[in-house]
Amino acid sequence: MTALLEIEKLTVQFGSATLTDRILRRRARVLRAVDDLSLTLEQGEALAVVGESGCGKSTLARAIVGLVPIASGRVHFDGMDIAGGRDRSTRRRIQMVFQDPGSSLNPSLTVRNTLAEVLKVHSMVPADRIGERCAELMDLVELPPAILDARPQRLSGGQKQRIGIARALAAEPDLLIADEAVAALDVSVQASVLNLLRQLRHRLGLTLLFISHDLAVVRNLCDRVAVMYLGTVVEESNTEEVFGNPRHPYTRALLSAVPRIGVKKTSGEAALAGEPPSPLALPLGCRFHPRCPIAAEVCRIEEPLLESRQQHAARCHFAWESTEPITIGEQP
Template sequence: MFKEKIVVRAVDDVNFTVMKGETFALVGESGCGKSTTGRAILRLTEPTDGEVIFNGTNLALLPYEKMRSLRKHMQMVFQDPYASLNPKKSIRQILMEPLKVHSKFDKKESLQKVISILQIVGLSEYHLDRYPHEFSGGQRQRIGIARAMILQPDFIIADEPVSALDVSVQSQVINLMLELQKEFGLTYLFISHDLSVIQHMTDRVAVMYLGKIVEIAKTEDLFNNPKHPYTQALLSAVPITHPKEKKERIILKGDVPSPANPPSGCTFHPRCPFAMEICKSELPDQARFEEGHTVNCHLYSQNKEEINYAISHS
């Protein structure tokens, strides 16, 4: 007797556009599909369906060789700088490798390029023949950024690039990334669960829950006027910045459902303080507000009387 095959939709019906030169953020709880989305865009994880359009080209349809040649235009900074660097290779070898793969420069030019990019990220030629274990966490992340930058890509996906670093080092790496963006005209997809970092360095934010995007807005709009109940709960958890600041914490009931067995209808409804009957059976349509602010929630697609009733009985 065979068990029925379980299908897990780690990322489901996700749709967003990253504008050239901006920093677009993906936020949400651990396990919501942020990293999978980033890896699927670069085809480090092969998507089972859908399209990924980069400069007019659908990456999902490209054969291996063409996809490989495009990788010089899109790179990734990984969450754990130690795990993403080969411990058996020196920094010279690690940074030389992308240049060899894409045959951009001869050996002398490649070395000059490696030294130049190390200086840009705050290291020096002195570090070339050291190995990853000889560096601090912040220095290793600088090397990861240097590796992503060395081919002068147009687009960088930064997957939790500062979460493994001490707070004092986080600000240095964030400021470095902002300086590089300004100098080279980079476009970032910034994946994080740290909302204070998101508020500091991004232009627009998409909020994910259980593999779906529930809200997209400009960063300022999202922090000043969050509309989805999940977004409101996330923002209420941001630590206060002053002892006299008062904030009401929204505690969500229950745990995040299993992606292998997601709830019917709106996947957030078992934890939502404003859940209505329709939330249990139907997926919400996307409601649009000013300046590209979109929300997937039945609260904004039902009539006002029903909304008021739901809120008053929560």
């Protein structure tokens, strides 16, 4: 397999010295939304990035597509360094689907014009083939051609998200980044859009970076899962391993919140308590320690490294203490 996207020690930060900071000569408050994060995405692979609200998932996506500046680190796409900027062809090859299909579509444009705009900007087809290509795109996202003449306000949430996907596919990308693409949809609509993404991924050979706060939705779509906490990856492996043999207490807590038929929670696997600390005031040592049910003294002092065993990585001092799979629940 060849790596399509390689992210190495990526840091994205917000905030700089305000006028008050300068007058009071105090240090600027810098928020590290993505902190020294490394990830690799192979050609044709689907990687899920999961974690609670505010852990830096969207900032990571925005850094990959060039919407936020990178403070440090490397981002390589198909062998090219794109951390400092990217050419038009690379911009076309990385497309994004956003969470809110309503606000990401221009309300004054018909679906046909929304798609035609992308086809023209990237010179995807000759002018006389635009109509035909728009119809093909509708077919690809399983919508009737009559919708091409509609404006977004006439469409349901699921239809709008299918248009969002068609718009991204109009540019014939190699990498599709879906940022909470189904979070705003009803559960049944979520399932049909996830199913569509699964089919498209195989049919078009897409590489997919699928961002979600909900582990349940990624299980049948993605090959690998990276779990983020406060700007950094705390666990990463193939989907089966992350669900069946989670090594990080944070992943276990996230999984214990995923309802599973016939499985009840054990008392030792409480769901996540409280909110994550502010990224403006990261705890010393392991950044998960204030919420970790098994935190020990060392966790308050020493930050654990992301350690790998057989293609399974976890950032916890005790991740590899036992070689036995950790059970999350017990049969009733």
